Amino acid sequence: MHQSHASVSDAILVEQARAGAARAFEELVRRHFRAAYAAALALLGNQMDAEDVCHDGFLKALERLEECRNPDKFGAWVVQIVRNRARNYREYRAVRSTVPLESTAAASPEDSARDLERSELRHLLEAALGKLSEVQREVVLLHDLEGWKHREIARSLGISEVAARQHLFVARRQLRESLGPQIVKEYLS
Amino acid sequence: MSEDRIDFSALDPTRDEARFERLVSAIVHDAEPEFTRRRQPSSAVAQVGQWWWPLLAAAAVVIMVSLGFLWRLGDTPGASASVVVESGIEESLGVPTQVASWIRSDQLPSTSDFLETIEVSQ
Numbered sequence: 029m030h031q032s033h034a035s036v037s038d039a040i041l042v043e044q045a046r047a048g049a050a051r052a053f054e055e056l057v058r059r060h061f062r063a064a065y066a067a068a069l070a071l072l073g074n075q076m077d078a079e080d081v082c083h084d085g086f087l088k089a090l091e092r093l094e095e096c097r098n099p100d101k102f103g104a105w106v107v108q109i110v111r112n113r114a115r116n117y118r119e120y121r122a123v124r125s126t127v128p129l130e131s132t133a134a135a136s137p138e139d140s141a142r143d144l145e146r147s148e149l150r151h152l153l154e155a156a157l158g159k160l161s162e163v164q165r166e167v168v169l170l171h172d173l174e175g176w177k178h179r180e181i182a183r184s185l186g187i188s189e190v191a192a193r194q195h196l197f198v199a200r201r202q203l204r205e206s207l208g209p210q211i212v213k214e215y216l217s
Numbered sequence: 218m219s220e221d222r223i224d225f226s227a228l229d230p231t232r233d234e235a236r237f238e239r240l241v242s243a244i245v246h247d248a249e250p251e252f253t254r255r256r257q258p259s260s261a262v263a264q265v266g267q268w269w270w271p272l273l274a275a276a277a278v279v280i281m282v283s284l285g286f287l288w289r290l291g292d293t294p295g296a297s298a299s300v301v302v303e304s305g306i307e308e309s310l311g312v313p314t315q316v317a318s319w320i321r322s323d324q325l326p327s328t329s330d331f332l333e334t335i336e337v338s339q
Contacts (some may be wrong), residue, residue, distance in 0.1 A: 045255075046255065047251070047255060048243070048252045048254075048255035048316065049252075050245055050248070050249070050252050052246045053245065053252070054241060054244075055250060057244050057245070060240060061230060061231070061237075061240070061241070062229065062230060062231055065230045069228065075228075075230075078230075079230065079240060082230075082240075083240070083243060083244055086244050086248075087247055087248055087251070088245065090248050090251050091251055144246070145226050149227040150228055152229045153227055153228055154228070161336050166274035168223070169225065169228075170224075172222045172223050172224075172225050173226075173228060174227060200221070200223055203223055203287040204223075212223075
C-alpha cells in the first residue's frame, strides 16, 4: 500500500499532505516515526509516553505543515516538534506526579518467551539509558537506533559535531558499564 | 569497544510490525479531520492569508520606491513646484498652505507677505 511512495522525496510528500493526501502523510509518519520516538524516549524514558507524544507531535506537525519552510528537512522539523512536546509533557508529568504506564507488551497473556525476553531487555535498556544525561540519551538513540549522522544530530540538538561524538562515546561506555558485559555481548552487539 | 554501535532494536518501535501499524493507523485516523479541512477549497480570505508574506513584501517595495521618489522631489524645487501644482498635494508634501494658495492662483505675493509666510513656516 505505502510502497508506492517509497521513492518520493519528503518535499513532494509534504506538498501532497498540505493538499490533504492522507497517504502522503502516512508515508512521512512511517519514515520519521523512529527518529521522533528516539527523541521522545530520550526525554521521557518510557515507551508509552514516547509513543503518545509522537502521536500528538505528528498531528501537530500536520496542522502546522505550512510552517515547514524546508520540506526536504521534514524529519528534523518534526523531531523538533516532538522534542518540544516531550519537554512540555515531562513538566506536566512532574507536576501531576503521574506514575509511568506499564508496557502493554509485557501485559499480554499471549506473549511468547521471546517477547518476554525482549520486553525485559527493553526495560533494562530504558533503565540504563535513564542513568545518562538527556543529551547523551538523545545522541546515542538517534545515532544507534535511527542511524542519524553526527552532523544531523549536531544540527538538531544545537551542538557541535565534536560534542556529538563525545556524547556518543561516553554514552556507549556508560551503557556498557550499566548493562554489564554479558548482556552487551549476548544481546546488544 | 565503545566505538561499536549498541543494538537498540529492543527499543525500535517499528520492530513489532503489528504494533507499529496500529500506531501509524491511529495517527492517520486522528488526522482525518485535518485532511478533510485541507481538501476543502479555501475561501478568498484564506487564499489572501496564504499570500500575506509576498503581499507584505510587495507593499514594502512600493512604499520604499514612493518615499524615494518623494524625497527626490523635495530636493528639486522646480520639479517640486510643477508637480505640486498638477497634483494638488502640496500640504501632504509639507508646503505651507499660504504658499500653496499662491501657486494655485498664479499670483505673486508681496514681499512683506512672502517674508511673513517664510518666518511663520520656519
